[in-house]
Amino acid sequence: xxxxxxxxxxxxxxxxxxxxxxxxxxxxxxxxxxxxxxxxxxxxxxxxxxxxxxxxxxxxxxxxxxxxxxxxxxxxxxxxxxxxxxxxxxxxxxxxxxx
Numbered sequence: 001x002x003x004x005x006x007x008x009x010x011x012x013x014x015x016x017x018x019x020x021x022x023x024x025x026x027x028x029x030x031x032x033x034x035x036x037x038x039x040x041x042x043x044x045x046x047x048x049x050x051x052x053x054x055x056x057x058x059x060x061x062x063x064x065x066x067x068x069x070x071x072x073x074x075x076x077x078x079x080x081x082x083x084x085x086x087x088x089x090x091x092x093x094x095x096x097x098x099x
């Protein structure tokens with residue numbers, strides 16, 4: 001299991017490697033290997049290439065955390081939907097089941 005140690009989303013260096021299994025350690029090494037090699041080529045990207053842009057650092061971090069544990073819900077976007085009128089509870093329930 002992968003744990004976040006405080007509300008800033010920071011993981012202590014001491015606990016990170018202890019919490020990773022062998023597959024996760026390999027993914028971590030591959031992530032940093034790719035990150036290191038992408039630094040060399042990122043400056044040569046064609047400015048009109050809209051579909052192959054490098055991810056922002058925060059996007060990379062979110063991708064990395066998701067790769068570590070697919071069931072992790074630590075990053076979510078809660079929101080509220082206001083509705084008026086009579087609510088069909090069964091239809092609402094079925095909608096969430098489909099999701």
